[in-house]
Amino acid sequence: MKQITSRDNASYKELKHLASSASARKKSAKTMLDGVHLCQAFLQHRGSPELCVVSASCVDHHEVVGILAQCEEDGADCIVLPDNLYQALSQVENGIGILFVIAANQEQAPQQLSLNAVLLDNLQDPGNLGSILRSAAAAGIQQVFCSPGSASAWSPKVLRAGMGAHFLLDIFENVDLHALISASTIPVLATSSHTKTTIYQINLNRPLAWLFGHEGQGVDPELMALATDTVTIPQKPEIESMNVAASAAICFFEQVRQQIAGASK
Incomplete structure (x- = not known):
C-alpha cells in the first residue's frame, strides 16, 4: 500500500477536493463511500473501487483487513493516510477509518417505464x-x-x-x-x-x-x-x-x- 504523509501531495489535494466539493464530484463523476458498511456493500454488489483509502490507526482493524485484502486481490489501488489527514476527508465521527472512491452512476435513463x-x-x-x-x-x-x-x-x-x-x-x-x-x-x-x-x-x-x-x-x-x-x-x-x-x-x-x-x- 502506498503511504501519503503530506497534505501538499497532489493526490491528497484531489481527494480533499472530492470530499468537500459537490461540483468536484459532479465534474469528475466520482464520489466517496465513507465507512466499513458502505465499503463492504460495494464490494459485495459492485466489485472493486477505483481507490481505497485507510487511516493509519485502522490498518489492522479486523474488518478493514478483510476489505483491504479483497481490494488488493482485485488490483485496486490502496493508500494509507495519517489519522489527521484522513479525518479531513471523512464526515463520519468516531467511525472506522476507511473509504472508497468510486464512479458515480451516470447511466442514460430508459425512455419508458416497464419495471417497478x-x-x-x-x-x-x-x-x-x-x-x-x-x-x-x-x-x-x-x-x-x-x-x-x-x-x-x-x-x-x-x-x-x-x-x-x-x-x-x-x-x-x-x-x-x-x-x-x-x-x-x-x-x-x-x-x-x-x-x-x-x-x-x-x-x-x-x-x-x-x-x-x-x-x-x-x-x-x-x-x-x-x-x-x-x-x-x-x-x-x-x-x-x-x-x-x-x-x-x-x-x-x-x-x-x-x-x-x-x-x-
Whole structure:
C-alpha cells in the first residue's frame, strides 16, 4: 500500500477536493463511500473501487483487513493516510477509518417505464432521499428516477442514509419526468390527500411506478395530472401530512404485502 504523509501531495489535494466539493464530484463523476458498511456493500454488489483509502490507526482493524485484502486481490489501488489527514476527508465521527472512491452512476435513463420504479420530483432532503432508496431496495423495487433539482443521489449524505441501497438499484438523475410518465407502459401512482382511494383499495400486485414530490410543495401539479391514479394513506386528521420517506415506505410495503398475498392464492 502506498503511504501519503503530506497534505501538499497532489493526490491528497484531489481527494480533499472530492470530499468537500459537490461540483468536484459532479465534474469528475466520482464520489466517496465513507465507512466499513458502505465499503463492504460495494464490494459485495459492485466489485472493486477505483481507490481505497485507510487511516493509519485502522490498518489492522479486523474488518478493514478483510476489505483491504479483497481490494488488493482485485488490483485496486490502496493508500494509507495519517489519522489527521484522513479525518479531513471523512464526515463520519468516531467511525472506522476507511473509504472508497468510486464512479458515480451516470447511466442514460430508459425512455419508458416497464419495471417497478420510484419517481422523485424535486425531493430536496438528502436524508429523505437516502431513506426512500433504502426502503425501495428492501421492497424489491428496481429503478429510481430523480428530476432536475432533486438532491444528488450520490452525495456522501445520501449514500450514508441509503446504507448500501444504491448498489441494488438503477438510479437515474436529471430525468424529464413529464416525458417519462407520458410514455409509461405501467400505471403511475401518486399519493394525495385529495382522494378517497386508499393504498389498501387499489391493485398493487402489478408492475407500477410511485410518484413522490418536494417535502413542502408536494408533486408538481402538471405531473400529478399525468398520474394514472392518486391514492391516500389513511391517517388521523389531526396530523396534516406524513414525512415523504415514511409515506414512501408504507406504499412500498403495501405493494409487497399484496404481491405476497397474490402469490399465495
